[in-house]
Amino acid sequence: MTDPAPRRRGRPSRTAEGGGPGTRERILEAARAQFAERGYDKTSVRGIAKAAGVDAALVHHYFGTKDEVFAAAIEVSFEPALVVPAIVGGPAEDVGERLARYVIDIWENPATRAPLLAVIRSALTHEAAAKVLRGFVLRRLLERVAADLDVPDPQLRAELAASHMVGIAILRYVVQVEPLASADPEEIVALVAPTLQRYLTQA
Amino acid sequence: MTDPAPRRRGRPSRTAEGGGPGTRERILEAARAQFAERGYDKTSVRGIAKAAGVDAALVHHYFGTKDEVFAAAIEVSFEPALVVPAIVGGPAEDVGERLARYVIDIWENPATRAPLLAVIRSALTHEAAAKVLRGFVLRRLLERVAADLDVPDPQLRAELAASHMVGIAILRYVVQVEPLASADPEEIVALVAPTLQRYLTQA
Numbered sequence: 249m250t251d252p253a254p255r256r257r258g259r260p261s262r263t264a265e266g267g268g269p270g271t272r273e274r275i276l277e278a279a280r281a282q283f284a285e286r287g288y289d290k291t292s293v294r295g296i297a298k299a300a301g302v303d304a305a306l307v308h309h310y311f312g313t314k315d316e317v318f319a320a321a322i323e324v325s326f327e328p329a330l331v332v333p334a335i336v337g338g339p340a341e342d343v344g345e346r347l348a349r350y351v352i353d354i355w356e357n358p359a360t361r362a363p364l365l366a367v368i369r370s371a372l373t374h375e376a377a378a379k380v381l382r383g384f385v386l387r388r389l390l391e392r393v394a395a396d397l398d399v400p401d402p403q404l405r406a407e408l409a410a411s412h413m414v415g416i417a418i419l420r421y422v423v424q425v426e427p428l429a430s431a432d433p434e435e436i437v438a439l440v441a442p443t444l445q446r447y448l449t450q451a
Numbered sequence: 452m453t454d455p456a457p458r459r460r461g462r463p464s465r466t467a468e469g470g471g472p473g474t475r476e477r478i479l480e481a482a483r484a485q486f487a488e489r490g491y492d493k494t495s496v497r498g499i500a501k502a503a504g505v506d507a508a509l510v511h512h513y514f515g516t517k518d519e520v521f522a523a524a525i526e527v528s529f530e531p532a533l534v535v536p537a538i539v540g541g542p543a544e545d546v547g548e549r550l551a552r553y554v555i556d557i558w559e560n561p562a563t564r565a566p567l568l569a570v571i572r573s574a575l576t577h578e579a580a581a582k583v584l585r586g587f588v589l590r591r592l593l594e595r596v597a598a599d600l601d602v603p604d605p606q607l608r609a610e611l612a613a614s615h616m617v618g619i620a621i622l623r624y625v626v627q628v629e630p631l632a633s634a635d636p637e638e639i640v641a642l643v644a645p646t647l648q649r650y651l652t653q654a
Contacts, residue, residue, distance in 0.1 A: 369575050371626055378626050386628045401638075407622055407631040408642055415618025419610055423574055423581050425589045428610040435604075439611060443646045 272310050275300045279311075279321040284362040288370030288377040293317065315376065319384035322367050332389070336396040336448075344445025348437045351413040355421060356433055365422065368414070386410065397448055405447040412443060475513050478503045482514075482524040487565040491573030491580040496520060518579065522587035525570050535592070539599040539651075547648025551640045554616040558624060559636055568625065571617070589613065600651055608650040615646060 278300035282291045293314050297304040311317040335346045354360045370377035390410055394402035416436065420428045481503035485494045496517050500507040514520040538549045557563045573580035593613055597605035623631045
């Protein structure tokens with residue numbers, strides 16, 4: 249992850265009111281925190297702007313609507329533009345392992361786990377958030393993965409791989425069913441990698 | 452599924468106020484409908500009793516607390532006591548296919564899909580519901596499956612299989628990402644069965 253170093257939450261000094269270097273990143277970070285803490289429904293562009301110490305107009309300027317801020321806040325957790333080539337572009341024989349480890353690493357990191365949980369919770373309870381997840385994220389992320397696959401129905405297979413990782417995240421981190429919740433991440437990667445490998449490479 | 456024939460929702464006649472044949476089933480059906488329509492948080496034993504046309508004390512008598520009604524309402528969708536032996540007890544070489552088809556059939560049936568969606572939504576947003584899912588259902592269901600498996604870490608493997616089906620349900624029926632949302636159920640079964648087969652039978 250190329251995440252910036254953790255920064256204190258809360259309102260920065262008022263001198264940061266305008267744009268300038270790092271403003272976009274500060275807004276995104278505030279958005280991630282707000283969506284994670286308050287959920288999709290209770291998060292507003294105004295609230296994000298306030299937490300980032302900028303004017304709401306600047307949030308609109310950089311990202312557009314609340315849905316678009318939401319999509320950007322999710323995307324920064326995945327960084328598909330950086331990550332997809334690294335996963336899918338490597339040696340084909342262990343693409344499943346790379347993908348499993350990438351996803352587990354995101355979930356094991358509390359800084360990226362919280363916003364992802366917020367995304368999934370929001371998508372399950374608000375159609376607007378589900379639409380964002382469907383339209384912006386899954387398609388942008390999974391279509392990139394699928395574009396590099398040499399199997400029949402690559403998009404469907406990319407989605408099946410994704411569905412497995414979503415389900416693991418839910419049972420391990422949300423429902424916290426044992427022994428999955430306490431299993432060593434490497435044990436999960438080892439068990440799951442062949443599944444992803446088959447979906448992504450075997451006709 | 453041995454579900455009773457669909458019955459009209461709403462309040463039955465007041466003559467059904469007491470116990471008697473079918474009372475337990477009527478309460479369960481009302482509970483399923485209430486949890487599905489109102490969610491975990493807004494459903495009460497009193498509301499279930501009212502919808503079933505019985506006294507709240509009778510709901511407590513049959514099921515105990517709200518959490519226990521919730522667990523029973525989920526369990527009646529899965530019927531683990533009937534289904535697990537049929538799935539796990541059959542020929543080992545296609546246990547994956549039987550399990551995939553069983554779960555997809557439950558989700559394709561609107562009568563069983565609605566309460567399951569309610570369960571998953573509730574578990575993701577309310578710790579009390581997550582605890583019920585964790586304690587009563589996943590363990591009771593998956594421990595039965597795991598008990599019949601001849602693999603290392605059978606419980607973990609049963610949970611990985613379950614996680615895949617949960618994730619598919621979320622992406623297909625809730626987020627409705629395409630092409631998964633419109634894929635033929637049999638195509639999904641064919642793709643997923645080898646995954647479940649590996650988790651449940653291969654060391």
